[in-house]
Amino acid sequence: xxxxxxxxxxxxxxxxxxxxxxxxxxxxxxxxxxxxxxxxxxxxxxxxxxxxxxxxxxxxxxxxxxxxxxxxxxxxxxxxxxxxxxxxxxxxxxxxxxxxxxxxxxxxxxxxxxxxxxxxxxxxxxxxxxxxxxxxxxxxxxxxxxxxxxxxxxxxxxxxxxxxxxxxxxxxxxxxxxxxxxxxxxxxxxxxxxxxxxxxxxxxxxxxxxxxxxxxxxxxxxxxxxxxxxxxxxxxxxxxxxxxxxxxxxxxxxxxxxxxx
DNA sequence: ATGTCTCCTAAGAGGAGA
Numbered sequence: 001x002x003x004x005x006x007x008x009x010x011x012x013x014x015x016x017x018x019x020x021x022x023x024x025x026x027x028x029x030x031x032x033x034x035x036x037x038x039x040x041x042x043x044x045x046x047x048x049x050x051x052x053x054x055x056x057x058x059x060x061x062x063x064x065x066x067x068x069x070x071x072x073x074x075x076x077x078x079x080x081x082x083x084x085x086x087x088x089x090x091x092x093x094x095x096x097x098x099x100x101x102x103x104x105x106x107x108x109x110x111x112x113x114x115x116x117x118x119x120x121x122x123x124x125x126x127x128x129x130x131x132x133x134x135x136x137x138x139x140x141x142x143x144x145x146x147x148x149x150x151x152x153x154x155x156x157x158x159x160x161x162x163x164x165x166x167x168x169x170x171x172x173x174x175x176x177x178x179x180x181x182x183x184x185x186x187x188x189x190x191x192x193x194x195x196x197x198x199x200x201x202x203x204x205x206x207x208x209x210x211x212x213x214x215x216x217x218x219x220x221x222x223x224x225x226x227x228x229x230x231x232x233x234x235x236x237x238x239x240x241x242x243x244x245x246x247x248x249x250x251x252x253x254x255x256x257x258x259x260x261x
Numbered sequence: 262a263t264g265t266c267t268c269c270t271a272a273g274a275g276g277a278g279a
Contacts, residue, residue: 062279244266
């Protein structure tokens, strides 16, 4: 089972990149973020023609998440139940034995912004949602754009970024609080090259200079960790014409060792 | 290095968001 995540920064603009990537890598589930379109405008026919089902939570212009999958998802849930939010950031469904959540965490803008306090409130609600989800679905994967670089080694210039949004202590603590529920950052289960990032600013030639941050993550519950075979960031699509500012991340899980039933 | 990309409104460029 291969589970991937990709912030596409507009599914309309990035459709060809996504179709090409599906065709190349055949993920079991691809979690998308920043669709930037309403569900009715989602390019469902093209996705289905590529052999994928889609569950979509969209809105006009901003945010928006989806789950693309080879088999239809079961028991979909949109948003964080009990947390009023007009922004479409979360969608969950079950694939086989595994619950998968596609998530687009708030950016926060800056430490003094109202968006930053919203980000921290949102993370607290998301933590509670994951706690409840884990008790019902021990085999859980939470994949998406977290807008948090968890450690200094996830930042190209940690001195310059110290305390800045995406790297501040409260954000890192909010991220660590998710891990404390019994989730692991699958990327760190394996040896990785230094200075591997998932996001590079569009400006200043940041990608070519590898001025990046690792803010896109695939968290796996403790019940799934032993079956995780790999976690890789694919920088290839970031080098294409008209790229998203994010690269896809994907993790592979073996099917065998599920202790269910 | 107020730089880049994508969306919106609204009929031009400018603002929001990232």
